[in-house]
Amino acid sequence: MIIASATGWNRLLQDPSGKRAASRMNRYGQTMVIDKGMGLHQFADFVQLAGPHIDIVKLGFGTSVLYTPELLKQKLALAKEQGLIIMPGGTLLEAAIAQQEIASFMDTVCQMGFNGIEVSDGTIELDRKRRTALIKEGISRGLHVITEYGKKEAGSLIDPEELAFTAECDWDAGAMLVTVEARESGVDVGLFDASGKCRDSMLEEVISRVKEHKRLIWEAPQKQQQVHLLRYFGAEVHLGNIAPTDVLALEAMRRGLRSDTFEFGVSNTFFYMI
Template sequence: MELTVNLKWPAALTDPSGRRFGKPRSEGITMVIDKGLGPHAFEDLMATASDYIDILKFGFGTSPLYPAAVIRDKIELAKRKHITVIPGGTLLETAVAKDMVPAFFRHILALGFDGVEVSDGTIELPRSRRSELIRQASELGLKVFTEYGKKIFGSRIDVLDFAQTAQEDFAAGANLVTVEARESGVGVGLFDERGACREQDLTEMLKVIPNRGRVLWEAPLKEQQVALIKSVGPEVNLGNIPVQDVLALETMRRGLRSDTFELNSRSLSDYVI
């Protein structure tokens, strides 16, 4: 006689925090940066971690370097897993600099991208042009994720300018506003030259954010992810997560790792709002 074994983990062990939900998520979004995974590695990523990825970004300007068939297959597989796929913002900045924005939009649509990142981390982009790009992408049916901040080492966040930029981006049609930290997470935006979170800057920014569910924080390093989860909560939106860290981040969101084990006994009122 065969014994029937229930392989489904009890809910209290799957998510001790009781705060995580399935896709589509409006909070607790995880954006992953792909800097050149091959087809087999990408399939492995989708097989093991797709449930915990909401947005997949082909980093900076890597998209044109793939064979067309490879990138189309990767995009198609990710979309089947209900993941929004976007090219890196630097590629659109290149298109702006080369006066090739229409060609850029035509090409990403043909490849199957369903989102786009609008940024000015490397170039100067007038406010009117930024809004125009957001509206243009939205009208094409793309989800728009804007980015605030410069990629220059030592650049800081002007809290009031961030609040104004976010408000105007949302008015133009942006879905989320991302706080720049590069893929290194060191010496840019919210993080100092050692990669540590500037806690006072974070507190000031949280005061001016009208809807924290519409702000995504680039946080590629574990210590940064821990700091934001502890300050904002498991529902914080995090980006530029390395592909190998997706499951590790999800355990921290759920209180399944010692770094955030305390989440299991905290309520929403315990977090900085």
């Protein structure tokens, strides 16, 4: 017989793939959302509806400093009530490095109530020693640290060997996950070409070189990119720079509840049978 679901839906309909655990702490396939400026009420509605299906929220770029402190603290509290990691964009830390205000940045991140940071060098140059020190500083302050590999300039490509080395060093330093840069556009940067299509030969080389590639988050803001990576890796792939309005659509694809990945559920009907 089929095990019932607490949601009221038949379990085979709720998750045909059989791979999306009820607890986000026990599942692969994390989803990182980029928030480019949702207001408090919009954000509250968003986390109420989509909170169970996301894991990380990034306040894009340097937008965190444009909030009033009261509003920012309220947004952070709402995210943490849902068990989410919420962090400022890596560009803000890069600005702090350029302005020689790293200590001030870290202090304010903690005072405001963020529980994560992104360490990146998409716009600046950051040597290995300093990158490691920033990761360890974040961890010492009780923050989840997610790093990012890649440059933001149009035409920037992934160097698979460099990515493998950077990721290994970041994980050794204590980073939780490493994000592969694709910006919020997903066009002509990193893994994707000028039309937004995946460079499969590059992807295959990365996978061959990065031993723990399941700890990579692939920025994939476009639907075609999400579908491609889901079909390549399966529902368990970590995806980032997802627009808030696309979260449920992505979760539906992870579960085989959308035509693009309908096959995810077809071969798993035995999962809930006893």
